[in-house]
Amino acid sequence: MKILIHQTKALATDCAASLIAARLNRQPDTVLGLATGGTMEMVYANLIARHRAGEVSFAQATSFNLDEYVGLPETHPCSYWHYMREKLFDHVDIDPGRAFLPHGDAPDAEAEAERYEAAIARAGDIGLQLLGLGLNGHIGFNEPTSSLSSLTRIKTLTRSTREANARYFDDPQDVPRLAITMGIGTILRAQEVVLLAYGAEKADVVARMIEGPVAAACPASALQMHRKVTVVLDEAAAGALE
Numbered sequence: 001m002k003i004l005i006h007q008t009k010a011l012a013t014d015c016a017a018s019l020i021a022a023r024l025n026r027q028p029d030t031v032l033g034l035a036t037g038g039t040m041e042m043v044y045a046n047l048i049a050r051h052r053a054g055e056v057s058f059a060q061a062t063s064f065n066l067d068e069y070v071g072l073p074e075t076h077p078c079s080y081w082h083y084m085r086e087k088l089f090d091h092v093d094i095d096p097g098r099a100f101l102p103h104g105d106a107p108d109a110e111a112e113a114e115r116y117e118a119a120i121a122r123a124g125d126i127g128l129q130l131l132g133l134g135l136n137g138h139i140g141f142n143e144p145t146s147s148l149s150s151l152t153r154i155k156t157l158t159r160s161t162r163e164a165n166a167r168y169f170d171d172p173q174d175v176p177r178l179a180i181t182m183g184i185g186t187i188l189r190a191q192e193v194v195l196l197a198y199g200a201e202k203a204d205v206v207a208r209m210i211e212g213p214v215a216a217a218c219p220a221s222a223l224q225m226h227r228k229v230t231v232v233l234d235e236a237a238a239g240a241l242e
């Protein structure tokens with residue numbers, strides 16, 4: 001793992017965005033693996049600014065997001081489809097026909113997860129996978145105890161994750177209990193992974209991911225087994241590293 005520690009969130013964000021832009025400039029038809037959440041908002045804003053400045057194009061790229069809540073249609077304001085359109089897709093030149101997320105309102109969520117996994121494999125797997133890090137060590141919605149070789153499937157969200165994501169919903173009770181998520185095995189097939197984590201509240205889990213044992217109790221620790229991972233941190237998130 002390559003660990004890059006920046007003084008501020010803004011510098012860390014710029015670093016992560018530059019890694020994505022460099023990959024797209026080197027290989028315009030890269031298959032991107034994308035994430036949602038608070039950390040990614042700054043990255044997408046930075047990429048939009050680079051796109052407007054003519055520094056990066058998504059025109060030939062394909063993207064697959066990590067996850068989506070089961071039960072939420074694309075139009076729901078808390079769906080990840082909605083998030084991605086609002087935070088990135090509507091502001092760059094990505095082809096909407098090649099920007100994919102699981103369909104949370106598919107009549108058969110299990111079949112949808114299998115279809116999504118097959119679509120990723122058919123696209124040749126992910127070239128560059130962008131990841132955030134959950135307070136409990138999750139990547140995507142692979143909660144603790146997820147199989148380290150899991151594929152895209154339905155996961156039950158833990159209380160900690162539902163509490164962390166309640167900020168997006170009017171009523172905490174509205175946070176869905178299930179999500180479709182790429183598996184850890186799906187993520188590990190990516191050619192390259194860029195994980196970002198910011199803030200003192202992530203310091204302990206960052207240390208467990210990097211320095212702890214590889215264990216299902218901290219799903220992100222599985223990235224220790226991947227040959228090309230870059231972890232981008234601000235100083236606060238790096239605070240518990242040895």
Ligand code: F6R
Pocket residue numbers: 034035036037038039040066067131132133134135138139140141
């Ligand atoms: C979202 C996702 C999650 C988040 C993680 C961190 O698509 O896959 O794993 O990346 O929960 O979220 P934030 O950035 O809000 O702390």
